[in-house]
Amino acid sequence: GENVEQHPSTLSVQEGDSAVIKCTYSDSASNYFPWYKQELGKGPQLIIDIRSNVGEKKDQRIAVTLNKTAKHFSLHITETQPEDSAVYFCAASRTGGFKTIFGAGTRLFVKA
Amino acid sequence: GAVVSQHPSRVICKSGTSVKIECRSLDFQATTMFWYRQFPKQSLMLMATSNEGSKATYEQGVEKDKFLINHASLTLSTLTVTSAHPEDSSFYICSARGGQGESEQYFGPGTRLTVT
Numbered sequence: 001g002e003n004v005e006q007h008p009s010t011l012s013v014q015e016g017d018s019a020v021i022k023c024t025y026s027d028s029a030s031n032y033f034p035w036y037k038q039e040l041g042k043g044p045q046l047i048i049d050i051r052s053n054v055g056e057k058k059d060q061r062i063a064v065t066l067n068k069t070a071k072h073f074s075l076h077i078t079e080t081q082p083e084d085s086a087v088y089f090c091a092a093s094r095t096g097g098f099k100t101i102f103g104a105g106t107r108l109f110v111k112a
Numbered sequence: 113g114a115v116v117s118q119h120p121s122r123v124i125c126k127s128g129t130s131v132k133i134e135c136r137s138l139d140f141q142a143t144t145m146f147w148y149r150q151f152p153k154q155s156l157m158l159m160a161t162s163n164e165g166s167k168a169t170y171e172q173g174v175e176k177d178k179f180l181i182n183h184a185s186l187t188l189s190t191l192t193v194t195s196a197h198p199e200d201s202s203f204y205i206c207s208a209r210g211g212q213g214e215s216e217q218y219f220g221p222g223t224r225l226t227v228t
Contacts, residue, residue: 032215043118043205043219044156051215089155095215097144104155 002027004092006103019077021106023090030092033073038087080110116208118220132192133223135206141186142208150203196227
C-alpha cells in the first residue's frame with residue numbers, strides 16, 4: 001500500500017541553526033503534501049503545505065521543497081528557536097477524498 | 113480560520129463504561145471527518161473516516177461495534193468508545209476536511225482517555 005518514509009526520527013540542533021527533515025512517498029498520484037507540528041499533549045497543527053505543481057514554498061522561517069521525479073519532499077526550518085521543539089509529521093495525499101498517509105514523525109530538539 | 117474543537121480534553125472512566133468524544137468544526141463545514149488514535153511517541157493511526165450523513169468507513173482491524181462514529185451534521189462528529197477497557201486508553205484525535213475538492217485537513221486538540 002501507499003507509504004511515507006520520514007527521516008530522521010530524532011533531530012537535535014543548536015538554537016539559530018537550521019533543521020531539515022526529509023520524506024519520501026510511494027504513491028506517484030499524490031499531489032498534496034502537508035507538514036504538521038505537534039507539541040506535547042496537543043493535536044497536530046498544519047504549518048505549511050505544498051502541491052505537486054509547485055517545487056518550493058516558503059513562509060517566514062519555514063520552507064518546503066518537492067521533487068516529484070524522485071518522490072521526495074523536505075521541510076527546512078531556519079534560525080531555529082527553542083519553541084520550534086516538537087514532533088513534525090510529513091504527509092502525502094491526493095485530491096478526491098483519498099486518505100492522508102503520514103510519516104512516522106521527527107522529534108526536533110532545539111537547544112538554547 | 114479552520115478551527116476544530118474536541119470535547120472533553122481529558123476523561124477518566126471505569127472499565128465497562130462508554131465514553132463519547134465530540135469533534136466540531138467551528139468556522140467551516142466539514143464534509144469529511146477523521147478519527148485517529150495515537151500511542152506515545154508514535155504516529156497517527158487512522159481509525160475511521162466519516163462523511164456527513166453516511167456510515168463511517170473503518171480501517172482494517174478497528175472494531176466498528178466498539179468505536180461508534182456518528183457524523184450527524186457538517187460541523188459535528190462523535191466517537192463513542194463502548195464497553196471501554198484499559199487497553200483502549202489512548203490519545204484520540206479528530207480532524208476535519210472541507211469540501212470534496214479540498215485537501216487541507218485540520219486537527220482537533222485531542223482527547224486523552226484513561227480507562228481504569
